[in-house]
Amino acid sequence: MRVVELVVPDESAEAASDRLWTAGASGIEERSGDGVTALRTVLAADDDVSRSRLGPLPVGWILQFVDVDDAPAETWRDFARPIIVNDDLMIRPAWLVDNTEVGNRTVIDIDPAGSFGLGDHPTTRLSADAVWRSVRAGDRVLDVGCGSGVLSIIAVERGASTVVAIDVAEAAREATIANARRHRVADRIDASCTPLAVIGDGFDVVIANILAPTLVSLAADLRRVLSPTGRLIISGILSGHHDHVLDALAPLEVVRSDELDAWACVELTARTPDFSAG
Ligand SMILES: C[S@@+](CC[C@H](N)C(=O)[O-])C[C@H]1O[C@@H](n2cnc3c(N)ncnc32)[C@H](O)[C@@H]1O
The missing domain is CATH 3.40.50.150 (Vaccinia Virus protein VP39)
Structure with a gap:
């Protein structure tokens, strides 16, 4: 699988994440170290299509394409967490059995598979x-x-x-x-x-x-x-x-x-x- 990787200064990680969501990401894996954050996602099979969806990038952001096995490409699932929407509603990754903070909330268990909508995007x-x-x-x-x-x-x-x-x-x-x-x-x-x-x-x-x-x-x-x-x-x-x-x-x-x-x-x-x- 072809993965898009954006490497940005830590302070730009949120902006880079927004850029990837806007470009059509359905899940993002983030790793930090030495002052930089690497954000990985899957956008399109063709690098040029991924590049054009991302548009021009700020100076200092590095865009690279990495071939990975399917299994590591799914590691974003390990980072997924339940989202408390309000006092009555929670959206939870379907593969998590985590009842902390559920309380009286209605829980919506979601597996976005290849689509957008895990619940974590603002x-x-x-x-x-x-x-x-x-x-x-x-x-x-x-x-x-x-x-x-x-x-x-x-x-x-x-x-x-x-x-x-x-x-x-x-x-x-x-x-x-x-x-x-x-x-x-x-x-x-x-x-x-x-x-x-x-x-x-x-x-x-x-x-x-x-x-x-x-x-x-x-x-x-x-x-x-x-x-x-x-x-x-x-x-x-x-x-x-x-x-x-x-x-x-x-x-x-x-x-x-x-x-x-x-x-x-x-x-x-x-x-x-x-x-x-x-
Ligand atoms: C930001 S996602 C929202 C997904 C989900 N409703 C949520 O709120 O998490 C936008 C969705 O709109 C779809 N989309 C884009 N253009 C569309 C169009 N013209 N008609 C219908 N769906 C469209 C995309 O494929 C994508 O699944």
Whole structure:
């Protein structure tokens, strides 16, 4: 397996990690020593494709490509830890049996396999909290860019009657089905690679944790699929650098905005409904 390795000064490790997530990493292995951090992930089979997804790198960052056996490439799994989303919700790597800090929380066990959505990325954490707060019993939910299916499963846990989960990546469709089966909710999640453009309308909650350029290109369809009183949850956008995404989604109005580690999650509606109940 061909692995991308970024070697950066320790103080740049978080920025380098964000760059790899943004380029499509589904898990990152980090090792530090002698003032530098090496971050490894798998992006694409072709080095040039990986390089172009990463874009120009700051001076002092070293990009290299390493061939490794499949087994070491899976070592990111050893570094995965449960993520406490809020007082009521935890996302846990499916291969960990770790009940510390579970308390009364609902636990979502996830194996992202070859997709994005282990729960450790700030945008997934922010979106997970927004889905937990927004979905009501009986809601019809659409998860655009479902990745591992983590947000779809949370929506079902909150009582969604059905979740339509779509993604351009076949690996994401497969991971969503596998994770939904693990949670015994596969009958309520319809996972496919159907393009958003041909999805029907009337969804009570629409989730889209996708990078800003894609959100802009999907904006008209995101507005169209939302019911008149529905809520759109977007993430994958950087704090303070997403006005162009909100402009593309107008006349939807922002009703809530949260930030974590330089990433943002914004909730929008066509008109302001009463979310105070429940
Ligand atoms: C940041 S991941 C989010 C995964 C998961 N929903 C989460 O929150 O952890 C974005 C996902 O969007 C998918 N994606 C990118 N462009 C898309 C598009 N135009 N339509 C549907 N899915 C798309 C990617 O394949 C990827 O799985």
